[in-house]
Amino acid sequence: MLSVFKKKITTQSEKKLIELSKRDSRYFAPLYEKYHEQIFRFVYKRMNDLDDSSDITSQVFLKALVHIKNYKHTGVPFVAWLYRIAINEINQYYRDKKKKRTINISHVDVRNIVNDAEVKYNFEMQDKMIASLNELDDLKILLLELRYFEKRSFKEIASILNITESNAKIKVYRLLEELQKKLI
């Protein structure tokens, strides 16, 4: 039954699919297929476990289905709305489990941040960066993750955090200044 729906609606636009999903949840299937991996990766970057990431991803799509009637297209991509739900679900998970939040970084990420913070890179920098990350609050960590670990544009960051693009730039630059002071 579901496959029939999928075949019928794959050619329709995303906007149309969202409108159709408001009336019949089965029309949500192509949107789920399209964004599942993206949301899963987004969640997994902030988690330690694949199963937990899967549970949270399911919860994100379930919440999206429940609240899709309230979704209004305002020019912001649909996936940004899903990311916002994912951020709330991840925060809820850490609140409920009372666990330490997970951050995943690579050497390349550290090097990129150090370069943008205009600090000379050396082999001690990774340890300093880890120590500095532990002093930042959740929003600052989220900004770093979005900008440096996931390489998102300021426009995307702004739509995910529901702020203006210039505000996103200011926040990231202030954060780099803060890190510069910590890393020197």
Place this chain on the structure above:
Amino acid sequence: MSEEKKYEINVNRPEPDSADIKKYENFNSVISKHRDMTKRPVYKRKRTYFAIFLILILIYIIYLSEKEKKAEEKGLPQTEQTPK
């Protein structure tokens, strides 16, 4: 710098590949959970009110027919006869 660690930081953790993630894809489970969550209780369904309405009409019809029967048994005119 404070000694307390707020976050668990992993460095260079391998990413799962698309096939691994695909295994966790299950739209049917999402949709069935959604159905359970958004299921209307019986007393809020239109069908329930329609069924109650039908039952009431049926009871009224039975009541009327019983009334007619009793009137016939007593030999009383059921309705006013139009004069010829």
